[in-house]
Each structure stands twice: as structure tokens, then as C-alpha cells.
Amino acid sequence: MNVFLINAHAEPKSFNGAMFRTARETMAAAGHAVQVSDLYAMKFDPVSDRRNFTTVKDAGYFKQQIEEMYASEVGGFAPDIEAELQKVESCDLMIWQFPLWWFGLPAILKGWVDRVFAMGRTYGGDRFYGNGVFKGKRAMLSVTTGGPLQAYQPGGFNGDIDAVLRPIHRGMLRFTGWDVLAPHIVYGPVRLSDEERQASLNAWADRLRAIGGEMPIDVGEY
Numbered sequence: 001m002n003v004f005l006i007n008a009h010a011e012p013k014s015f016n017g018a019m020f021r022t023a024r025e026t027m028a029a030a031g032h033a034v035q036v037s038d039l040y041a042m043k044f045d046p047v048s049d050r051r052n053f054t055t056v057k058d059a060g061y062f063k064q065q066i067e068e069m070y071a072s073e074v075g076g077f078a079p080d081i082e083a084e085l086q087k088v089e090s091c092d093l094m095i096w097q098f099p100l101w102w103f104g105l106p107a108i109l110k111g112w113v114d115r116v117f118a119m120g121r122t123y124g125g126d127r128f129y130g131n132g133v134f135k136g137k138r139a140m141l142s143v144t145t146g147g148p149l150q151a152y153q154p155g156g157f158n159g160d161i162d163a164v165l166r167p168i169h170r171g172m173l174r175f176t177g178w179d180v181l182a183p184h185i186v187y188g189p190v191r192l193s194d195e196e197r198q199a200s201l202n203a204w205a206d207r208l209r210a211i212g213g214e215m216p217i218d219v220g221e222y
């Protein structure tokens with residue numbers, strides 16, 4: 001497989017950093033080709049504007065999706081966006097490693113989606129959901145939380161984790177055609193002992209070694 005790993009944590013010594021390294025080393029050791037985007041390390045710019053493009057369709061009014069469709073036609077994406085698009089397009093499995101922030105993606109990863117998932121190139125026309133551009137490719141979220149497992153049950157303190165993740169699963173991944181694998185969630189790593197965290201990293205590596213046989217989940221609707 002061609003595997004594409006994205007890391008959205010600023011601290012290499014964090015638990016997210018450890019999960020990212022575990023995934024990178026495990027997939028490479030299993031013989032897969034691994035590409036990475038370590039967003040903070042590469043100082044990825046998450047702000048979406050005309051800098052996304054080398055081309056201009058309408059100089060008088062910036063409408064992002066119009067510029068995206070034009071750039072898709074003429075090859076007009078800025079080099080940082082084009083590089084990310086090529087990683088997305090060439091992978092069989094994409095994994096996003098991130099801490100849950102305000103029930104969603106950290107801004108650097110949300111900005112990556114805003115800039116890279118461009119109309120024309122990653123969706124549009126009649127290419128959505130089951131007929132999406134990335135049909136047949138698989139994607140997975142690898143998430144850590146502050147709150148414990150009990151807080152993320154239906155009716156719990158924060159509520160159903162499936163509902164929390166649905167805007168990402170459905171609105172970003174399934175929308176653009178990905179088959180979504182069950183998220184890998186480590187609840188409250190800061191509350192675990194070193195031994196429990198090491199066991200969690202071992203379980204993550206075990207899951208990754210067997211991931212070729214996993215079936216996609218139903219991401220649900222609203």
C-alpha cells in the first residue's frame with residue numbers, strides 16, 4: 001500500500017507525536033510506502049486565500065471554488081497545495097493523527113482540508129460520496145482526547161463520539177468518496193500510566209499491521 005500520514009501536533013514528544021512515529025515505523029516495517037505531512041514541522045500555512053493559486057480566474061473578486069476549478073483545469077495550484085494533492089491522490093490509505101480540539105480538528109489540519117480539498121480536483125460535478133473522487137481509497141482518523149471514554153458515550157458528559165466525529169467522517173472524507181475505517185481513539189492519554197500508554201501504542205501498531213483486512217464503517221447521516 002501507499003500510506004499517507006498527517007500529523008497535527010506541535011510537540012514531537014507528545015502522545016500524538018508518539019502515535020505518529022509508531023504509525024510511520026510500523027507501516028514502513030510492514031513494507032508499505034509511507035509519505036508524511038507533519039504539519040507543524042513543515043510550518044504548513046492553514047490560511048486559505050489567493051496564495052492557494054499561481055493562476056487567477058477573476059482578479060476582481062476572490063471566490064475560492066471558482067479559482068479552484070480554474071486551477072484544476074490549468075494546473076494552477078501553489079506548490080505547497082500541489083504537493084499535498086499529489087500525496088492524497090497517490091495514497092491507498094490516509095491517516096490523520098490529531099488531538100481533538102473543541103470537538104473538531106486543530107486549525108492547522110482544518111486549514112489543510114480547506115486548502116487541499118479543492119473543488120474540481122477533489123470533488124464536484126457529480127463526484128460526491130459513493131461516486132466521489134477518492135472512491136476505493138481508505139481513510140482513518142487517529143484521535144486523542146482530554147476527556148475519558150465515559151464522557152463520550154451517547155448521553156454522556158460530552159456526548160456520542162460518533163456524532164462528534166461525523167462532520168469530519170461525513171462532511172470531509174465520505175463527501176469526497178473515501179471509505180472510512182473505524183476511528184482509532186485514545187481517550188485521555190494524560191490520565192494513563194506510562195505502562196498503559198506503551199500498551200496503547202503497541203495496540204495501535206497491532207491494528208496497523210492488520211489494517212489491510214479492515215472493512216469500512218457506515219459514517220451515519222444527520
Ligand SMILES: Cc1cc2nc3c(=O)[nH]c(=O)nc-3n(C[C@H](O)[C@H](O)[C@H](O)COP(=O)(O)OP(=O)(O)OC[C@H]3O[C@@H](n4cnc5c(N)ncnc54)[C@H](O)[C@@H]3O)c2cc1C
Pocket residue numbers: 009011013014015016017018098099100101102103104144145146147189190194197198201
Ligand atoms: C485548544 C484545545 C482544545 C481542546 N478541546 C478538547 C475537546 O473538545 N475535547 C477533549 O476531550 N479534549 C480537548 N482538548 C484536550 C486535548 O484533546 C488533549 O490534551 C490531547 O488530546 C492529549 O493528547 P497529547 O498528544 O497532547 O497528549 P500529551 O499531554 O502530549 O501526552 C500525554 C502523556 O503521554 C506521554 N507520552 C508521550 N510519548 C509517550 C510514549 N512514547 N510512551 C508513553 N508515554 C508517552 C507524555 O509525556 C504525556 O505525559 C483540547 C485541548 C486544547 C489545547
